[in-house]
Amino acid sequence: MKTYTNTGSKDTRSGFGAGLAELGKSNENVVALCADLTGSLKMNAFADAHPDRFFQVGIAEANMIGIAAGMTIGGKIPFTGTFANFSTGRVYDQIRQSVAYSDKNVKICASHSGLTLGEDGATHQILEDIGLMKMLPGMTVINTCDYNQTKAATLAIADHHGPVYLRFGRPKVANFTPEDGEFHIGKAVHLQEGTDVTIVATGHLVWEALEAAKELHEKGISADVINIHTIKPLDEEAIINSVKKTGCIVTAEEHNYMGGLGESVARTLAQHLPTPQEFVATQDTFGESGTPDQLLEKYGLNAENIAAKAMAVIKRKK
Amino acid sequence: MADIQHLKDLVSQVRRDIVRQVHAVNSGHPGGSLGCTEFIVALYNEIMDHDPSFQMDGKNEDLFFLSNGHISPVFYSVLAHAGYFPKEELSTFRKLDSRLQGHPTTHEGLPGVRIASGSLGQGMSVGIGAAHSKKLNGDDKTVFTLHGDGELQEGQNWEAIMYASANHVDNLVATIDVNGQQIDGSTDSVLALGDLRMKFEAFGWEVVTVSKGNDLEAVIAGIKEAISLSRKRKPVCILLHTVMGHGVDFMMGSHEWHGIAPNDEQLADALSQNPETLGDY
Numbered sequence: 001m002k003t004y005t006n007t008g009s010k011d012t013r014s015g016f017g018a019g020l021a022e023l024g025k026s027n028e029n030v031v032a033l034c035a036d037l038t039g040s041l042k043m044n045a046f047a048d049a050h051p052d053r054f055f056q057v058g059i060a061e062a063n064m065i066g067i068a069a070g071m072t073i074g075g076k077i078p079f080t081g082t083f084a085n086f087s088t089g090r091v092y093d094q095i096r097q098s099v100a101y102s103d104k105n106v107k108i109c110a111s112h113s114g115l116t117l118g119e120d121g122a123t124h125q126i127l128e129d130i131g132l133m134k135m136l137p138g139m140t141v142i143n144t145c146d147y148n149q150t151k152a153a154t155l156a157i158a159d160h161h162g163p164v165y166l167r168f169g170r171p172k173v174a175n176f177t178p179e180d181g182e183f184h185i186g187k188a189v190h191l192q193e194g195t196d197v198t199i200v201a202t203g204h205l206v207w208e209a210l211e212a213a214k215e216l217h218e219k220g221i222s223a224d225v226i227n228i229h230t231i232k233p234l235d236e237e238a239i240i241n242s243v244k245k246t247g248c249i250v251t252a253e254e255h256n257y258m259g260g261l262g263e264s265v266a267r268t269l270a271q272h273l274p275t276p277q278e279f280v281a282t283q284d285t286f287g288e289s290g291t292p293d294q295l296l297e298k299y300g301l302n303a304e305n306i307a308a309k310a311m312a313v314i315k316r317k318k
Numbered sequence: 319m320a321d322i323q324h325l326k327d328l329v330s331q332v333r334r335d336i337v338r339q340v341h342a343v344n345s346g347h348p349g350g351s352l353g354c355t356e357f358i359v360a361l362y363n364e365i366m367d368h369d370p371s372f373q374m375d376g377k378n379e380d381l382f383f384l385s386n387g388h389i390s391p392v393f394y395s396v397l398a399h400a401g402y403f404p405k406e407e408l409s410t411f412r413k414l415d416s417r418l419q420g421h422p423t424t425h426e427g428l429p430g431v432r433i434a435s436g437s438l439g440q441g442m443s444v445g446i447g448a449a450h451s452k453k454l455n456g457d458d459k460t461v462f463t464l465h466g467d468g469e470l471q472e473g474q475n476w477e478a479i480m481y482a483s484a485n486h487v488d489n490l491v492a493t494i495d496v497n498g499q500q501i502d503g504s505t506d507s508v509l510a511l512g513d514l515r516m517k518f519e520a521f522g523w524e525v526v527t528v529s530k531g532n533d534l535e536a537v538i539a540g541i542k543e544a545i546s547l548s549r550k551r552k553p554v555c556i557l558l559h560t561v562m563g564h565g566v567d568f569m570m571g572s573h574e575w576h577g578i579a580p581n582d583e584q585l586a587d588a589l590s591q592n593p594e595t596l597g598d599y
Contacts, residue, residue: 031454055450055485063443065478070383070447073432074455075375078447093437094474098444102424102434 001217002192004176004210010147011201012168012204013111015179016145017042019154020079020109021112021306024050025156027077033068033082036062040080040170041111061086062094068106070099077158078106082291084167092132098165100136107157108133111172114254115282115299116204116292132260133165135234140185142252143167143234143261145221149229152183160185167203169254171292174207177227190242192225197310198242200226201252202261205280208296211303216310223310231261231289236268243269248276248313252306254296257281276316278309304309320364325534328359328399333565335395337588339411340579346412346420349575350466351392353497353560356537358396361462363390365541372400372429380459381448382546383433384493385441387421387464388577393430394418398599402430405599439472441465442492446482449490460548463492470501471509476521482521482553491544493556494529499573514557524554531560565592 023030024046032046033055047054057064061082068078074175080087087110088095097189099106109128117125135142136182140162144150150168157164177189191206192213206227213223224242228235249269251262262279269275282299332355336586340346373379384393391411398405403417410416417426421436424432433444447462452459469475481488494514502508511517518525524547528540537558544554562576563569566588569580580588 031450053454057481058477058484060477060481061475062474063446063481064439066443066474066478067441067450067481069433069440069445070444070449071451073374073376073381073444073448074451074457075377076451078452094440094443097434098439098440104433 004191006174006176009172011170012143012147012150013170015144015147015150015167016041016109016166017045018112019151020143021045021049022308023158024053029077030079030158031071031076032079032081033057033064035059035064036304041109042154061091065091065094066098069102072104072106078154079109080106081109083124084110084129085124088129088132088232089126092129097149100139102311103138104163104270105161106152107164107166109166111168112205113167114169115295115301116169116171116254118170118292118295121287121289122286122304127256127287128259130231130255130261134264135249139232140164140230142185142230142231143202143203145227146173148177148181149183150181151234152181153229154180154295155307156183156185162307169204173204173254176207177288183249184234186230186235188238189227189229190238191227192223193217194222194224195245196222196247197314198224198249199252199306199310200228200239200249200261200265202228202231203254205252205254205301208303209306211311212306212310215303215307223313228261231264234264234268236272239265239268240273242273243273248308249275250278250306250313254301255281257283276313278313280309287309322534325363328356328363329463329534330396330592331594331596332392332399333409333592334523336391336502337566337580337585338598339391339394339408341585342409343412344579346391346579347388347577348391348517349499349562349569350389350448350495352566352569353562353564354389354430354464354495354533355392355495355565356390356532356534357464357558359531360534360537360541362396362400366441366462372402374432376432377455378457378459380462382462383435383441383448384464386438386469387396387435388463390420391543397430399596403428403467408599410574412479418509423587426552431445438466438469439474442475442478445490445492446478451485452489460545461490463490465494467494467496467498468505468508470494472509479518479521479523486551487553488549488551490553491541491548491556492553493558495560496557496559497562498564501573501576503573507569509550512592518555522552524552525557526554527557527559529559531558532564567591
């Protein structure tokens with residue numbers, strides 16, 4: 001079994017900030033906009049180095065999306081930054097008309113997604129943003145798992161023409177993907193070879209999926225683990241090939257079970273290879289205040305529950 | 319100045335195009351389109367330095383964004399007459415497989431359209447973004463936007479209005495079509511806008527009022543005055559007082575013609591009031 005090492009916990013948002021700072025140097029068309037959360041999004045380095053290309057819009061997210069859309073006319077590549085809730089639900093119509101329907105090259109970068117925003121509670125936690133964004137025609141949806149991958153994704157989306165939703169989070173999480181890891185939009189990363197059950201995970205839960213695979217291994221169960229960093233377009237081939245071996249699947253995400261990765265996987269399998277599936281996700285509920293760890297445990301978004309769901313789904317195999 | 323008679327002929331022809339487009343599909347928005355005809359004709363034929371061969375990025379061109387996208391009939395007609403696409407295509411307005419959607423969009427690849435509009439309130443933000451982009455590119459051309467007065471009820475405008483002055487977006491000229499009408503009635507009865515000049519000035523804008531927004535010469539003079547006030551660290555606004563439905567007597571001044579099409583008899587009447595000058599499509 002392959003082992004993965006946490007090379008030092010870091011927040012995914014800092015990976016975004018580091019990637020953006022690098023883009024500032026390498027791509028003069030990159031501009032950044034922020035709605036009064038520069039520090040939270042770790043955009044300071046870019047803002048300090050390129051004040052002419054950094055736009056503080058204030059607490060006005062709708063205007064920020066519109067300005068970003070307008071900036072693409074003239075060849076700029078705007079990266080907007082605010083919390084995931086205000087990056088999506090608050091400005092859905094602006095994204096729909098001015099960005100997605102207009103096919104504008106805007107990168108909507110969203111931090112503090114999911115439950116792990118923590119103590120701020122349900123008003124600031126969003127658990128439906130993947131669904132909102134993936135339903136928009138032409139929108140690419142990416143949810144990265146650690147610091148290194150978030151940095152790599154930030155660099156990759158600048159070279160991809162079209163609207164992108166890049167989702168990351170607040171807390172420090174295990175950093176385990178290679179520092180120089182390549183990032184291919186739409187291409188899943190196969191982390192672990194296994195034969196008894198497929199586990200596909202996205203975002204912060206990828207590390208939990210690896211931990212679950214370790215637990216399962218100790219019980220003599222072999223799990224195939226896949227990191228789905230791009231939810232749309234979904235790497236259907238990777239998922240289908242895996243369940244051909246294993247015959248059952250668990251999906252894991254820090255998102256509502258409706259509208260998220262699990263639903264995209266279910267649709268894919270229903271069409272191509274109907275397979276028993278279990279969902280590790282929130283169960284159509286809002287969040288609440290608490291520490292990230294407390295919330296992940298209460299809502300079952302952890303290795304323990306992934307392993308439990310894997311045991312359950314194996315029993316459902318024909 | 320371009321030959322004023324030619325511009326007047328164009329205004330008459332565009333008005334014919336508007337009512338014919340809307341009549342043909344029994345759907346669309348003639349009132350605001352007719353009211354803004356002089357403005358958009360003037361912009362594209364007298365004011366803007368633009369290229370009908372059309373590049374999406376619009377570098378080194380003046381740009382126009384129509385925020386109140388429902389007045390697409392006037393926009394499409396002016397673009398067609400300016401050479402962006404064949405006039406004959408106006409006959410596909412709002413029909414299946416057309417590039418001329420009910421509300422303008424880039425999605426169908428219609429030359430001349432740089433962003434979708436129709437969901438109201440987003441155009442000023444887009445104009446600001448384009449204006450920023452021009453400055454970053456060292457491009458000294460101007461960005462023009464048009465908004466309905468009722469559209470100012472959308473809060474995003476006020477975010478944009480505040481932002482533009484705070485950030486000295488002085489290569490932007492935003493025009494408000496003040497016709498005092500919206501779908502449900504007069505703007506005063508639906509949600510009164512108050513004193514727009516005072517509001518824009520309080521937000522740090524230069525304001526030009528054009529009281530005769532359906533007088534071609536007055537409109538041209540107003541836009542030129544607005545341009546002369548630009549590049550002075552303030553965004554510029556034109557309060558363009560128009561009459562909804564102008565040029566078709568039975569449509570004038572009433573919100574009733576905001577979004578309904580004339581019948582055959584009404585079409586004939588409207589056409590008789592606007593002679594064919596440059597050839598119907």
